[in-house]
Amino acid sequence: MAVSYWLMKTEPNTYSIDDLSSDPDQKTCWEGVRNYQARNLMRDEFEVGDRVLFYHSACAEPAVVGTAKVVRAGYPDHHAWDKRSNYFDAKSTPENPRWFMVDIQLDTKFAQPVKLATMRAEPKLEGMELLRKGSRLSVQPVRKQEFDWILKLAKQLAK
DNA sequence: GCCAACGTTGGC
């Protein structure tokens, strides 16, 4: 099965790439996604070995800050049935889970972030979902060539 | 803090 490419947004105030870096095994579960489109992707499309662009949003410098790998495919987000969790949803139960998540593991943290502004200026990235006006999907597919180009930009910036 | 874009809710 072919590897797929994704972009996942997180607010660094809540959970940054440095948080991922300091988690055990540099792994985390991607809990709390409460959007059906994003859920469907994680539940149905994500596979172990897929590659992820780790994106910081809603912050001073929105940017792709590194990459991660999918280490566990979609499974129910149990936070949804934990009343004490911020992500609690009474309509989700263990018998009939409504929300799903995946596990990811840090691959690389970029020496320099690839900023949103930089990406906007790149003709090669023109078709990217992230750059679409009004796009706010927190889990979104990325084309291989886009993924590769962003890695290339990160390398150039590191020099 | 502003505001455009989008998703969800709920009355009808």
Add this chain to the structure above:
DNA sequence: GCCAACGTTGGC
């Protein structure tokens, strides 16, 4: 099923 009201996202 329509659509107004509301809440959220996220760049600026």
